[in-house]
Amino acid sequence: MSAQQKGTIACFSLGSNLGDRSGNLEAARRLMGERMGAVERVSQVYETPPWGYDSGHAYYNCCLTIRTEIEPLLLMEMVLKIESELGRSRKAEGYADRSIDIDLLLFGDLVMDHPRLTLPHPRMEVRRFVLVPLAEILPEAIHPVLGRSIAELLNQCEDPSEISPV
Numbered sequence: 001m002s003a004q005q006k007g008t009i010a011c012f013s014l015g016s017n018l019g020d021r022s023g024n025l026e027a028a029r030r031l032m033g034e035r036m037g038a039v040e041r042v043s044q045v046y047e048t049p050p051w052g053y054d055s056g057h058a059y060y061n062c063c064l065t066i067r068t069e070i071e072p073l074l075l076m077e078m079v080l081k082i083e084s085e086l087g088r089s090r091k092a093e094g095y096a097d098r099s100i101d102i103d104l105l106l107f108g109d110l111v112m113d114h115p116r117l118t119l120p121h122p123r124m125e126v127r128r129f130v131l132v133p134l135a136e137i138l139p140e141a142i143h144p145v146l147g148r149s150i151a152e153l154l155n156q157c158e159d160p161s162e163i164s165p166v
Contacts, residue, residue, distance in 0.1 A: 007037060008108040009066070011105040012065075013121075015061045016060050016100050016101070017057040017097050017098065021059070021060035027100075028100050029064060031085070036070055039066050041064060041137040043062045044133070045061070045165070047166050048164075050097075051161065064137070075107070086100040088101070106144070109142070109144040120143055125156075127157075128163055129159075135151050
């Protein structure tokens with residue numbers, strides 16, 4: 001490919017705490033790569049406690065980047081379709097156990113506030129389960145609202161959750 005690659009880098013967080021957690025993450029990664037664009041970086045998988053609610057089911061989480069030419073709102077529609085195909089039900093309000101959860105964290109340096117999508121992802125800077133894998137693959141990326149790198153956000157994160165590589 002040429003020095004000037006086409007597309008925008010989209011960063012995603014993937015999580016699963018029901019069923020075959022590793023298989024769910026791998027299936028999501030594969031479908032995203034097939035439908036959205038080239039998967040460029042994938043973090044290792046981490047086991048993390050549920051965030052924002054109590055559950056006896058720990059999560060497997062990872063982050064990945066995709067170089068895409070697809071607009072963010074269409075990416076979100078694709079995410080929702082993949083989640084549904086992999087058994088995610090969005091009937092419950094708030095946080096709940098799930099077979100797969102895919103969040104669009106960053107789309108280049110785009111800042112967006114739309115009823116269906118907010119970029120960068122709200123509260124990503126207070127979630128260790130997002131920042132640890134994201135800092136592994138994009139430590140120097142700058143949060144377009146906070147103006148700090150992902151590595152800096154991780155260093156300043158007060159979330160006490162224990163995050164362990166799988």
